[in-house]
Amino acid sequence: MRTIDISDLENLLPEGWLVKAExxxxxxxxxxxxxxxxxxxxxxxxxxxxxxxxxxxxxxxWYSEAQEVMSDMDVDxxxxxxxxxxxxxxxxxxxxxxxxxxxxxxxxxxLSSIYSNRFRKDKHTEEDKSYGKGSFFPLRDGCxxxxxxxxxxxxxxxxxxxxxxxDPDLLFFSKDGKVIPSVTEEDEPWNFSRAQISxxxxxxxxTPLREARLVVWNICQRKxxxxxxxNKKPHRTAGDNARIEIIKEELRExxxxxxxxxxxxxxxxxxxxxxxxx
Numbered sequence: 346m347r348t349i350d351i352s353d354l355e356n357l358l359p360e361g362w363l364v365k366a367e368x369x370x371x372x373x374x375x376x377x378x379x380x381x382x383x384x385x386x387x388x389x390x391x392x393x394x395x396x397x398x399x400x401x402x403x404x405x406x407w408y409s410e411a412q413e414v415m416s417d418m419d420v421d422x423x424x425x426x427x428x429x430x431x432x433x434x435x436x437x438x439x440x441x442x443x444x445x446x447x448x449x450x451x452x453x454x455x456l457s458s459i460y461s462n463r464f465r466k467d468k469h470t471e472e473d474k475s476y477g478k479g480s481f482f483p484l485r486d487g488c489x490x491x492x493x494x495x496x497x498x499x500x501x502x503x504x505x506x507x508x509x510x511x512d513p514d515l516l517f518f519s520k521d522g523k524v525i526p527s528v529t530e531e532d533e534p535w536n537f538s539r540a541q542i543s544x545x546x547x548x549x550x551x552t553p554l555r556e557a558r559l560v561v562w563n564i565c566q567r568k569x570x571x572x573x574x575x576n577k578k579p580h581r582t583a584g585d586n587a588r589i590e591i592i593k594e595e596l597r598e599x600x601x602x603x604x605x606x607x608x609x610x611x612x613x614x615x616x617x618x619x620x621x622x623x
Contacts, residue, residue, distance in 0.1 A: 346505065346513040347602050349407050354451060357397045365390060366449035373445055378548040381445050381574060382427060386513075391420045403603040406458035407507040408547040409554055412500055412605050413458050421449065421457035423506065425480040429490065430485065431497055443480065455507060458555075461547045470552060475546050478504075485535075505543040516549075518612040520566070522559030526547040537601040561606045563614040565599055567593050571620060 355363075369388050373381050390532050398420060411571045431439045442483045445506050447453040459499035484490060485501040505512040517527035526540035544550060572592055596619070599610035614621060 346408060346410060346507050346516055347402075347608055348454075348505045348510045348513050349401055351401065351452065351508050353560040354401070355399065357400070358451060359393055359533060360399075362451075364392060366451070370446065370449045373448070378427070378442070378445075381448075385426060387567050389421070390448050390449065391451075394451065394454060395420055398454060401485070402456060405456075405605060407456045409458055409549055409551075410462040410606050410608060411557065417459060419457045419459060419462040421455045421462045421478065423453050423455045423482075423504075425482055428480050429482040432481075433596055440532055440601060444482075444491070446493065460551050461549070478546050481546050482497065483542060483546075503539050503542045504546060505539060512539075513608065516608065518558060518562065518609050520562055520613075522557070522562060522609070522618075524558075537582075558609045561599070561609045562613050563612045565596065566617070568596055569613065569617045569619055573617075593619075596621065 369384065369390070372384060376384070382617065395418060398407075399418065406413060406418065410449045422444070424447050426445050426448040427443045429441050429443050431441070433439060444453070457478070458567045461478060463479065481504075483503040485503065488501045489496075489499070491500050505515060507513060515527050517525050519525055524544050526544075528536050528540070530537040548554075572589055575581065575589055578585060595616060598604060598615060600607050600621075604610070
């Protein structure tokens with residue numbers, strides 16, 4: 346996960362989209378949940394923003410950093426529109442009213458791969474559990490769900506949000522391609538829980554994802570090992586220095602926001618304590 350800057354998104358909206366969205370939002374007032382579902386079904390204008398959202402991340406899912414080439418992407422409502430679910434500590438699923446009043450708010454949209462947004466089992470394992478965000482939006486125990494825009498800042502949410510610059514840093518990666526919390530439960534229990542729950546809900550350890558990240562980690566590690574071997578030389582030549590600079594430029598490209606799984610490359614570089622400039 347990398348931070349996504351949506352500050353300019355409003356200027357990229359299709360002509361007339363905001364007017365249409367405002368009209369649809371007004372049409373939801375006073376409607377029953379079933380009536381609102383019909384309006385959503387007939388007017389999914391958030392799909393009109395798919396290409397715009399893709400442009401902000403170089404076609405990468407905002408949760409997993411995977412580029413979906415052979416499957417569709419979803420425009421996810423970060424706060425679910427129809428209903429919101431939470432799972433209690435004793436395993437019970439609690440449903441509450443969805444954030445229908447944010448259904449046509451562009452600030453509530455996130456670009457998501459199907460495997461992060463919809464319930465799916467990992468067919469590459471024998472595990473029978475399904476993962477995916479669906480309508481899950483867990484809040485901290487005792488926290489009241491917002492019922493209007495003014496109350497959003499009072500919510501204490503579990504899910505990591507890619508538009509929050511503080512959230513992506515709570516995820517790290519092991520050398521086998523697995524996503525792990527970047528903090529320990531002992532040092533930062535709340536942030537650890539947020540990371541762990543987000544990993545499950547976003548299905549971030551889906552086997553094909555882990556395997557793709559492993560490829561990136563191994564490529565990055567090989568480049569780093571080349572730098573380490575050159576640095577061990579007691580007398581480096583101008584050619585050695587040039588080679589190190591070429592490799593570091595390749596690493597910079599791997600960790601750039603436009604590259605797939607760039608956060609994996611960043612984790613590998615950090616773990617190896619390789620000094621990078623810019």
